[in-house]
Amino acid sequence: MANVKVLNMAGEEVGSIELSDKIYGIDEINSAVLHAAVRMYLLNQRQGTQSALTRSEVSGGGKKPWRQKGTGRARQGSTRAPQWTHGGVVFAPKPREYRITMNRKTKRAALYNALSSKMAANEIVVIDEIKTESYSTKTMAAMLGAVNAGKKALVVLDNNDAVVVKSFANIPGVKTVQANQLNVYDILNCNTFIMTKAAATIVEEVYGE
Numbered sequence: 665m666a667n668v669k670v671l672n673m674a675g676e677e678v679g680s681i682e683l684s685d686k687i688y689g690i691d692e693i694n695s696a697v698l699h700a701a702v703r704m705y706l707l708n709q710r711q712g713t714q715s716a717l718t719r720s721e722v723s724g725g726g727k728k729p730w731r732q733k734g735t736g737r738a739r740q741g742s743t744r745a746p747q748w749t750h751g752g753v754v755f756a757p758k759p760r761e762y763r764i765t766m767n768r769k770t771k772r773a774a775l776y777n778a779l780s781s782k783m784a785a786n787e788i789v790v791i792d793e794i795k796t797e798s799y800s801t802k803t804m805a806a807m808l809g810a811v812n813a814g815k816k817a818l819v820v821l822d823n824n825d826a827v828v829v830k831s832f833a834n835i836p837g838v839k840t841v842q843a844n845q846l847n848v849y850d851i852l853n854c855n856t857f858i859m860t861k862a863a864a865t866i867v868e869e870v871y872g873e
Contacts, residue, residue, distance in 0.1 A: 665689075666783060670790045670861055673803075675810030678792050681861055683783070684868050690780035694773065698781075700766060701774035701848035710762040719744050719752030775871060778851040789813070789858045794821065796831055804831045808838065814855025820846065822862035844870045 665682040666689055672678045683689075719725070725744030732739050746754045766774075782788050789811045796803045808817060816837040821828065829840050841850060843859065843866035851857060859867070 668788060668790050670792050671811055672792050673794065673807040673810065675807075675812075681790055681864060683788075683864065684872055687776050687868060687872055688779050688783040688788070690776055693781050693784075694777050697770060697774045698777050698848060698852065701771065701778075702852065704764050704766050705847055705849040707762045707764055712760045712762050714757045715759055716753040716756035718754075718756045719746060721756075722750070722752045724750075772871065774848045775846060775851075778848045779857075779867075782851060782857045787814075787854075787856055789856060790861055790864055791858060792861050794819070794828055794860050795825070796827060799827055800831050801834045804828075804838075805835055808835070808858075811856070811858065813858060816854045817856045817858055818850050818854035820857070820859035820863045820867070822860050822866055843867050846871070 665685055667680055668683055669677050670679040670681050719742065722744045725742040725748075729740050729743050730737065740748075742748075744751050746752055779788075791807075791811070794804075794807070817839075819832060819838060819840045820843050821840055822843055824842060832838050832840050839850060839854070843863040846867065
């Protein structure tokens with residue numbers, strides 16, 4: 665079990681917490697599994713609605729622009745061929761489904777590898793509690809500074825506190841997420857993985873099966 669110190673919002677140590685080696689203590693990081701998980705996440709974000717017209721779909725161009733021979737110009741059959749202005753697109757992109765899937769076991773392995781890589785890099789910070797009485801970006805920015813968070817921080821919360829989420833919203837590079845909604849891309853994309861003590865417990869309950 666990895667022993668991690670627990671800080672308060674002022675960056676002061678107020679205790680410690682034991683984190684599961686099963687989730688945070690993998691010795692050899694499997695980069696292939698991480699790559700597959702990130703690729704799946706990014707592909708699944710694509711809408712696949714891109715579309716352009718081929719030469720057969722562009723209106724007009726039914727008449728041959730000039731006779732085949734004798735003009736000194738290159739032969740042309742239509743003004744809607746790809747080399748013409750307003751012509752169709754060669755191999756035009758069409759709507760398609762990009763979504764791919766991974767089995768549950770591989771997804772879980774990728775998550776463990778991502779969290780273990782953060783633990784190995786000392787990029788995990790545990791806060792006893794993140795709260796504010798009113799909407800305050802200044803308070804959250806001060807907390808991030810107190811714990812030496814990097815330019816990109818992922819803040820994992822144990823509950824959907826609208827005031828806290830909104831207070832983080834205007835800070836560039838900071839993303840908030842619920843403890844039961846983690847994904848590998850967000851974990852790897854942050855410089856500092858910040859979670860509340862309660863969120864750490866939820867992570868082990870949800871993903872430690």
